Amino acid sequence: MAAKKITTPLTDEVVxxxxxxxxxxxxxxxxxxRDSAHKRLVALIAAGEDLPFDLAGAVIxxxxxxxxxxxxxxxxxxxxxxxxxxxxxxLLMQHGLKGMVGKGLRTAExxxxxxxxxxxxxxxxxxxxxxxxxxxxxxxxxxYPELGAEAIARLEVVDFPAIVVMDCHxxxxxxxxxxxxxxxx
Amino acid sequence: MSQPxxxxxxxxxxxxxxxxxxxxYDLPVDVYDALRSxxxxxxxxxxxxxxxxxxxxxxxAAADRVPICQDTGFAVxxxxxxxxxxxxxxxxxxxxxxxxxxxxxxxxxRKSVAEEPGHARRNTKDNTPAIIHTTIVPGDQVCLTMMAxxxxxxxxxxxxxxxxxxGWAGMVDAVVETxxxxxxxPCPPVIIGVGIGGTIEKxxxxxxxxxxxxxxxxxxxxxxxxxxxxxxxxxxxLGIGPQGLGGRTTALDVFIEEMPCHIASMPMAVNxxxxxQRHKTVTL
Numbered sequence: 001m002a003a004k005k006i007t008t009p010l011t012d013e014v015v016x017x018x019x020x021x022x023x024x025x026x027x028x029x030x031x032x033x034r035d036s037a038h039k040r041l042v043a044l045i046a047a048g049e050d051l052p053f054d055l056a057g058a059v060i061x062x063x064x065x066x067x068x069x070x071x072x073x074x075x076x077x078x079x080x081x082x083x084x085x086x087x088x089x090x091l092l093m094q095h096g097l098k099g100m101v102g103k104g105l106r107t108a109e110x111x112x113x114x115x116x117x118x119x120x121x122x123x124x125x126x127x128x129x130x131x132x133x134x135x136x137x138x139x140x141x142x143x144y145p146e147l148g149a150e151a152i153a154r155l156e157v158v159d160f161p162a163i164v165v166m167d168c169h170x171x172x173x174x175x176x177x178x179x180x181x182x183x184x185x
Numbered sequence: 186m187s188q189p190x191x192x193x194x195x196x197x198x199x200x201x202x203x204x205x206x207x208x209x210y211d212l213p214v215d216v217y218d219a220l221r222s223x224x225x226x227x228x229x230x231x232x233x234x235x236x237x238x239x240x241x242x243x244x245x246a247a248a249d250r251v252p253i254c255q256d257t258g259f260a261v262x263x264x265x266x267x268x269x270x271x272x273x274x275x276x277x278x279x280x281x282x283x284x285x286x287x288x289x290x291x292x293x294x295r296k297s298v299a300e301e302p303g304h305a306r307r308n309t310k311d312n313t314p315a316i317i318h319t320t321i322v323p324g325d326q327v328c329l330t331m332m333a334x335x336x337x338x339x340x341x342x343x344x345x346x347x348x349x350x351x352g353w354a355g356m357v358d359a360v361v362e363t364x365x366x367x368x369x370x371p372c373p374p375v376i377i378g379v380g381i382g383g384t385i386e387k388x389x390x391x392x393x394x395x396x397x398x399x400x401x402x403x404x405x406x407x408x409x410x411x412x413x414x415x416x417x418x419x420x421x422x423l424g425i426g427p428q429g430l431g432g433r434t435t436a437l438d439v440f441i442e443e444m445p446c447h448i449a450s451m452p453m454a455v456n457x458x459x460x461x462q463r464h465k466t467v468t469l
Contacts, residue, residue: 178429178431
């Protein structure tokens, strides 16, 4: 499976070209944010305040790393379950978010927002945190250090491997893949 | 009558610390072998790719001494304390918590415990408290098992207070439905622990203890072994596959633990475990 090489920030043109099932390798800056960080981002938007990073074309990685050992850029760094961010994701897409990296199912509202706002959802391999950390070459906490693993960090990634699971055209690999391999027991 | 064996709880702290670190760095060989084998037999190309990544990930974690997964879990400790042991030098449970504190600190493991979960949700910053399940057993040894239980898979678990009339068919439906609904969320391929019987709190503990069995092992009771085989076949017919991207390997194994229950009841719990099935045991 030849991976499509993509760079961040993402443009509508790149997002439209991605289809559920495509393997990608992401290079550039992505932002680490999970539960508590999302709650704060949405509160900032509601209050009309500036965000800690520019959402235009941004990719958010739903991830909370383990602490980095001395000399390492980051600790283990695999995706967390995306569904917990579903309540926040549509608003972030309306404000420019173009890509989400995580694992697991999304709600119909999130999928609709991906169609409306031209955004894409990638799955990284859950539980492969030691392997994925090797593709992260830069790591700087830019907001909420008091949240520990839930802080927002600016991550530089090189050839970060992921699979398009939900595209902006309504494609859903979780549904399609499961249907392809389901059988009568 | 013989004198009880004295054991300083400092030894418990040291052992728990070491268990926390090594359980998080070294995938048990039974799980590793099951992933490697599935990477060869899985029909889905993307599924094979995922499984190959998981094997490589386990190799990296073991070689670099880093956690297999960034979610290094809630520390669940099963302590079997021999009744001829006299624990000295302090509070046993505090000694276990201290071992977790040191292991998660010195091992660069993630602190994933939030206190006051109903309101403040503040991180306790040292991954304590541990969940401690102590049983008193014959003998003069202390056997400690540490399980690092990640949140994503735990969230997909279920408790089912079935009616006795629903029988085995009702239990099969409940287990398969739990795994089906979980889909890609719990990081398949999963391992499924099923508790049957007891009471509401006991059945969930049975399901969790079932997860301590080796992947690929056969239950000594042939009737239960057959029930496990049936569940595994039905789960793997769902098509969910590695990481939910489609495939035959949705579960690596299913383990059942059973005990008597009230004549009016049929409790059944399903504890979902991700492929990073991290546990380790030591005897003091």
